[in-house]
Amino acid sequence: MPELPEVEVVRAGLHPAVTGAVIERVEVLEPRSLRRHDGPVDDFVDRLREATILSAVRRGKFLWFPFAAADGDTSHALVAHLGMSGQVLLRERHADDDRLLRIRLDLAHPTRGDIRLAFVDQRIFGSMALDTLEPTPDGEPAGYSGSGLLGHDAEQGDEPQDPAPWLSSIPHQVAHIARDPLDPAFDEHAFFARMASRGSGVKRALLDQGLVSGIGNIYADESLWAAKIHFDQPCASLTRSRVKLLLVEIRAVLYKALAEGGTSFDAQYVNVNGQSGYFAHSLNAYGQQGKPCPRCGTPIKRVSFMNRGSHFCPQCQRLR
DNA sequence: CCCCTCACCTGATCGC
DNA sequence: TGCGATCAGGTGAGGG
The missing domain is CATH 3.20.190.10 (MutM-like, N-terminal)
Known part of the structure; x- marks a missing residue:
């Protein structure tokens, strides 16, 4: 979506x-x-x-x-x-x-x-x-x-x-959907606390709409690329400052997409008047498998995770 | 509560 | 041209 x-x-x-x-x-x-x-x-x-x-x-x-x-x-x-x-x-x-x-x-x-x-x-x-x-x-x-x-x-x-x-x-x-990260009433402290006590990998957490809403597969991959975090890095292993950085990158990615009118890869996703969006060209990781990472030149990888694609730079985003 | 798997659906595209 | 396999941006029920 x-x-x-x-x-x-x-x-x-x-x-x-x-x-x-x-x-x-x-x-x-x-x-x-x-x-x-x-x-x-x-x-x-x-x-x-x-x-x-x-x-x-x-x-x-x-x-x-x-x-x-x-x-x-x-x-x-x-x-x-x-x-x-x-x-x-x-x-x-x-x-x-x-x-x-x-x-x-x-x-x-x-x-x-x-x-x-x-x-x-x-x-x-x-x-x-x-x-x-x-x-x-x-x-x-x-x-x-x-x-x-x-x-x-x-x-x-x-x-x-x-x-x-x-x-x-x-x-x-x-009512069970968490506020999104652009909401002025988004509860950052609750977000940090829940991330710290979570047993799952970080991408799974970003896709959990009860924890933070609005992020899907595209912007999860883009935010993790921007924050240089591997999609399966355990949440609890991230320092609070890394999670803060990730939240900053999430917001930046969402604002950038908003400014460009939302993404649209094919005719399926169109704006309210039926006109296509045009954000696809500025994606750094999602759908970019095989292409050089814009930061380091290493080819972007795509792996299957949670029955969907995860795109990341194997050099910048190491599991650690 | 947390975590994970699976079901829910159609249509476009790709390889044979 | 046909056909099966694969893939697509999400959510929630129901199990452990």
Whole structure:
């Protein structure tokens, strides 16, 4: 997937188009795309009808849209996860269906008029669902909900935190996901403590969304390359300063990807308007097997780990 | 709680 | 051209 930067690009693209919009019609073409919805298809459809979307929020790779139901109730959100291959595309109301369209939401926006959200997903690992909102334990905003792309200057500072109660609430099924490293309320001390007591290798830890969210296979490999750490180095063997360095590199990698609009290796991963991203050329390790390490020239290796590829420089990233 | 394996899915591509 | 094998950016249930 879509890892944090790609999901944030989608969220930022959707936010201005969906906030304040009324859902006029919902069609579920693939019921399996509601796997995480606790109820029948009709329940999903009926409860969204005439609802007004209040915001677009993201934590890690989870995206959700708090809404006011037709009766005014604001205790629920529409949750979306893109899985490996999902997209939420903004379309014109009467556009032809995309090839792998699973769910269609027709919206009426006060200034943008009639638009459509198309949930497209090849592998159906992604999903949409309605879920109850519950208060965050720390009372902080549950995720990022700015009107612009996270980290972009135009957005910084000019947006006082919206005190709307639904923004300090999190969907029940997202509550176990840790805050992501770009979240101002990310608990660094808890992260260091849990890393120190973990028995697994460091990449496995980075991919554990309950420990730190938003990182997937690409950015795990890129961050570990930047920090010169082997993917299977035991967490507990890393000094606190090495873990701090790793966190710095993780943030740098995520911000860089955000600045470039998210990565996209093939037509599968596209931004909210269906346009391809363009970050692939600046990857240092992921997918670079056989090519010289940009730091030392040693060929990058690819090995199978956790049933997926791990890419690293055997010279810079030694197991020790 | 922690840790690991596996199931869940389709479609594109590659080698024969 | 066909066909099987392989691969793809994730998550969570369920076992030890």
